[in-house]
Amino acid sequence: MTGFLIRIPRPNEAAAIADLHLRTWAEVYAGRFPPSAWGEEARVDRLTQWESICAKPTPDFHAVVAESEGELIGFAGAGRNTDRPPPHGRQLRFIYLLAHLQGSGAGQALLDEVLGDDPASLWVLEDNLRARSFYIRNGFAHDGMRQPTGYADSGDEIRMVR
Template sequence: MTPADCPRVAGIRIGGWRSAYRGLMPQPYLDALDVTADAERHRTRLARGDTGVVDLVAELDGAVAGWACHGPYRDGETRTADAELYALYVDPGQYGGGIGHALLQESVRRCAAAGHRRVLLWVLKQNTRARRFYERAGFRADGAEEPFEVDGVTVPEVRYAREL
């Protein structure tokens, strides 16, 4: 991912939230998500040059159609030897076209090549579509759960793991 990709990545991420999380999170929160602010957050993070974080984009016909981000697993403020898939989003108009699968496989490949022994990720407990997607790719819920608060509403997340 380059700084020039940030506006499109932000649009995909926010479009993904609005599509996948409708009915799972407060709608006013989803409606208030701001693509410009999100793009700036991505640009700022890229400029910091965190070498442990890898951002991948997938292109379709020369345009960014998906984004994945992975790096060291975060246990609170501590980074561990495991890898974590921080984000995986595909343009909602491209769901089911293999872009998410390709991004996930490349992230997993890179995590294995970097010497991580497993990849962890967090997914909303009620996001059955995403949970099935990760399960088809060999991830399994490992029993860990955390509350995620959005505008005063608790939205539980479950952790998935895949051995490398």
């Protein structure tokens, strides 16, 4: 990879981002979540999600994509915190990057673009040690909160805050 660009997703990219979303989920969660998490029904859900994000930007949600050599390689989104009660006003909702590009700096650029240094929270799979290390390097710490993933036998998510 010679470099990457962080930018706002375009309306005509919803399908490509939905497919990237499923591909990154399969890379990260294979063996942890059932294959249905990135199957056809999941694709319909992701496509609907990304069509909304790409077509109707809102002031309280910021999404970006990472592109390299004309190819989408990652994405991130943050917005108003949905936890009740919220530990902070902002929440990282998602950040995913193709596995072979983790460590390239693109993930850091995505996080910086959607959150900057602002106080925020996020939920991460407890046994995803690589992601947790990334968040710790960015000032996040587990606050003791946990919740099930929604997939049987997939462990819990933990909340991290800064």
